[in-house]
Amino acid sequence: MALLFAIACGLSVANIYYAQPLLDTLAEDLQVAPSSIGVVITVTQLCYALGLLLLVPLGDLLNRRRLIVTQMLLSTAALAAVSFAPTFTVLLAGLAGAGLMAVVTQVLVAYAASLASPAERGRTVGLVTSGIVIGILLARTVAGLLTDWAGWRSVYQFSAVLMLILAGVMFRALPRQDVDKATLSYLQLLRSVLALYKQERILRVRAVLALLIFSAFSILWTSLVLPLSAPPYELSHTAIGAFGLAGVAGALGAVQAGGLADRGFGERTTGIALLLLLLSWLPLSWLDRSLTAVVIGIILLDLAVQAVHVTNQSLILRVRPEARSRLTAAYMVFYSIGSAAGSIASTTIYGYAGWSGVCLLGAAVSAAALLFWRLTLKPSQS
Structure with a gap:
């Protein structure tokens, strides 16, 4: 289960780093000035930070299995929108959604810690977190290889398919019951x-x-x-x-x-x-x-x-x-x-x-x- 969580974390977090080596290609294909294309990274990272504050705490309030699967399905939709984006505006909207949903990685880390025994918790968190760092680092390599082979859109099409498969796997693999839920309203949760x-x-x-x-x-x-x-x-x-x-x-x-x-x-x-x-x-x-x-x-x-x-x-x-x-x-x-x-x-x-x-x-x-x-x-x- 910890290995599955690590793989899920790596594939999810990679979605906000694929664009880094592709900026020049995106600017050329969508006819955007090179000086403006950097907003792609800014928007994605800002939405990721927003998701950390607004979505990750929900793991203490809602059923984590449903939350994780829903975020992965929404991520699939956002990545599909990016892969078929006809304009720069649509691309930004899709990447904003992908950045927002990529915080599923942190829901997974907290969930893994909850499922692990106290004696194994650190080791489990280490394994799951390694998936995140590896996903960040390999995203650039994968994006470069796929772009050279089939164009930049193939990167996001490939990732959308992987996220859809992953949502199905997590739906079947994660426990249906959840424990240690907070009894707070959403606003109280954010204040806490x-x-x-x-x-x-x-x-x-x-x-x-x-x-x-x-x-x-x-x-x-x-x-x-x-x-x-x-x-x-x-x-x-x-x-x-x-x-x-x-x-x-x-x-x-x-x-x-x-x-x-x-x-x-x-x-x-x-x-x-x-x-x-x-x-x-x-x-x-x-x-x-x-x-x-x-x-x-x-x-x-x-x-x-x-x-x-x-x-x-x-x-x-x-x-x-x-x-x-x-x-x-x-x-x-x-x-x-x-x-x-x-x-x-x-x-x-x-x-x-x-x-x-x-x-x-x-x-x-x-x-x-x-x-x-x-x-x-x-x-x-x-």
Whole structure:
């Protein structure tokens, strides 16, 4: 069941990342100015953030099986609309819907934590969360390959079919009964998300860590395409997308972080991972000398980010069994803020200081994360 959840998470979250390597093709096909096509990414990410606040908490209120299947069916419809979009407006509307429904991944993470036994919860969350990171990284590779083979529309047609099949599988596989439901109205449910920040220190600390580590993650992955597509490398979109495979190797290596959290090593795992995150920027800074060094840096960075992310969720989802969907939503809002901030800062810095500036920025954010973790560590945990 955990493996099924991981696959479902990967396929769902990929829907908001397929467009990243396709922007030039979309602009040409739909006759949109290159300077305006970037709104595709902005709209998708904003709708994803909106879904985190408005839809993910529903997992504590409604039957999760019905909620998950409904979101997947609506995602199928949105992806189909994108694949047949005759105009840029229709494309944006479809991608907005796909971004909104992609938050089913976080409903699945909270649900997996609820189904797992306390002794296995961290390990289960680690496995399911690895599906998300792998989906993000492989989305670029899959989009590039399918576009080269059959055009950009085939990417969304392929994904729509997969989501429809997945909805059927989840309808049959998920338990029909649900437990630990909140007895709140929808508005009370949304207000309680904000209350969780005040009530749970572990949520506040781990949410800030999420903001910082995913800022570093976006700093790398947003700007990496720029030096790799420029001289002397001038790599194709497909070749650049293949670097995501190195990231997958790192993400898979961090699956056991949740198991370490189960055994009481959550803080130690966090500290080691944050140190690796900081060190990863050294080989990444050697891009002009060695692509092998870049691959090593990618593996280290994705291993570190995934390890901290899995540990974060493992620790947070222990505290309030009846509010796991709301805890996930509250945590992931900071993930979205960090991702957006890292993307904007990365491209801006690249324009002023090139790849070396990007690496200095990434190292500074990583150092801030390590320092914040150390300052918030209780004496009994150090």
